Ligand SMILES: Nc1ncnc2c1ncn2[C@@H]1O[C@H](COP(=O)(O)OP(=O)(O)OP(=O)(O)O)[C@@H](O)[C@H]1O
């Protein structure tokens with residue numbers, strides 16, 4: 001396995017992905033990971049990620065410099081390389097020669113990271129203000145750009161490599177080869193990590209973690225929690241009880257349909273709990289998005305704890321949390337990445353919890369979970385279900401959430417989904433849904449003045465929800481959706497289309 005030490009780069013999840021694309025398992029840890037922990041993990045190689053800080057600043061994140069004595073190959077990327085240089089006695093400084101975006105990389109020798117890259121120059125993608133000025137002993141420059149003499153460095157005797165640019169982004173076209181060289185030629189990894197081996201590993205880990213205890217799992221009918229349920233069921237069988245919570249924030253007929261479907265496809269203990277009243281009561285008059293999310297996280301937990309009490313020996317709560325849920329929710333390792341929004345299952349959880357978490361998917365991305373689902377034999381329909389957030393319609397009703405507004409949004413959303421499905425767009429889109437705005441506008445219907453609600457259509461394409469683009473839906477389809485919503489949903493007289501990407505917007509509106 002490869003250990004990635006995260007200094008707060010926006011791209012660290014991408015590094016992980018790239019490593020796994022080469023069928024090598026990896027884990028990401030904060031710079032505060034101890035030497036003992038690293039030894040226990042016994043990685044074949046360590047990748048030090050980039051980060052927003054400058055190494056010569058007093059409080060910049062630093063890993064234990066003893067990792068440089070472990071005789072494990074190291075690849076430092078950007079800040080990661082600067083950390084390594086600084087720790088080994090070289091010099092890093094803000095030279096004023098900043099580089100953002102494309103740069104032409106002149107490779108000195110097709111060896112080490114650059115093995116197989118025959119061409120003398122290739123493109124790379126840069127994002128830095130600091131540069132290496134003096135190399136530590138034993139290092140040489142292996143590539144440079146116009147502004148950066150030490151764009152890539154190596155100490156082959158020790159298997160230490162550093163790059164100032166980012167090999168993990170798509171804009172470095174040969175980045176894949178460089179990472180491959182690091183993994184297979186330098187670290188001598190074997191490409192043996194597959195979804196199958198991941199599943200086996202995950203099952204073993206679950207067994208270890210929970211022992212003879214009972215586990216409850218929040219089952220939403222989405223792909224993540226369904227896959228988590230299958231893994232845990234494999235590990236502990238009937239000691240798993242799934243709990244499906246109707247929080248009153250689900251889409252039209254969803255609770256009913258899910259009940260039927262879940263029973264059909266997953267032969268597992270499932271309890272259905274209707275807690276709509278608790279959720280709606282707690283959300284009464286609340287308009288702030290983060291408050292809504294925290295309230296929902298808390299009520300979910302109240303329900304889970306109450307259910308746990310009804311079963312003997314429950315100490316664990318399992319969830320289908322994925323890596324992007326965590327990235328956006330927490331300021332990673334107390335450090336540099338910012339909180340974007342509190343996903344109900346991560347940042348929305350209460351600080352003190354009686355139940356311990358089991359989250360077998362927390363290092364995976366959605367497309368990986370879908371592959372895993374397929375591998376485990378999960379029903380096609382479930383594998384390809386569009387994601388639906390736990391806080392449900394509450395974060396798609398801007399402003400107050402009440403039963404009247406829920407009714408409007410449910411109807412509009414049902415029309416939208418029906419049209420999207422009929423037009424053959426459901427699977428092509430990451431998500432497609434309706435949002436109810438906290439505004440009214442004037443219209444004229446049957447010669448009468450109306451003053452009614454506005455629905456926004458949101459449809460996006462994405463690979464992993466970290467970034468997303470608004471979908472270029474055909475005008476005819478948009479027209480049909482708009483017509484039908486205005487005609488069929490009482491209380492709506494205007495429909496708009498959201499044409500913002502993520503970033504700078506997010507997929508959900510709250
Ligand atoms: N209605 C619900 N009842 C029980 N647990 C839920 C419910 N909604 C969400 N959860 C829990 O919160 C986790 C995160 O929700 P999320 O929507 O991200 O995942 P999912 O529903 O499993 O999959 P998808 O992203 O495809 O909807 C779920 O995996 C599940 O454990």
Ligand SMILES: O=c1[nH]c(=O)c2[nH+]cn([C@@H]3O[C@H](COP(=O)(O)O)[C@@H](O)[C@H]3O)c2[nH]1
Nearest residue numbers: 342343344345387389390391465506507508
């Ligand atoms: O289970 C969830 N609990 C949450 O609190 C939550 N918030 C956002 N999402 C889903 O995450 C993806 C990214 O959403 P954003 O671009 O809005 O951050 C999108 O797919 C969102 O639907 C959530 N899922």
Ligand SMILES: NC(=O)CC[C@H](N)C(=O)O
Nearest residue numbers: 050051078079128129130
């Ligand atoms: N992307 C990075 O890792 C940047 C490193 C450092 N902050 C610099 O500006 O050089």
Ligand SMILES: [Mg+2]
Nearest residue numbers: 220222388389
């Ligand atoms: Mg969901």
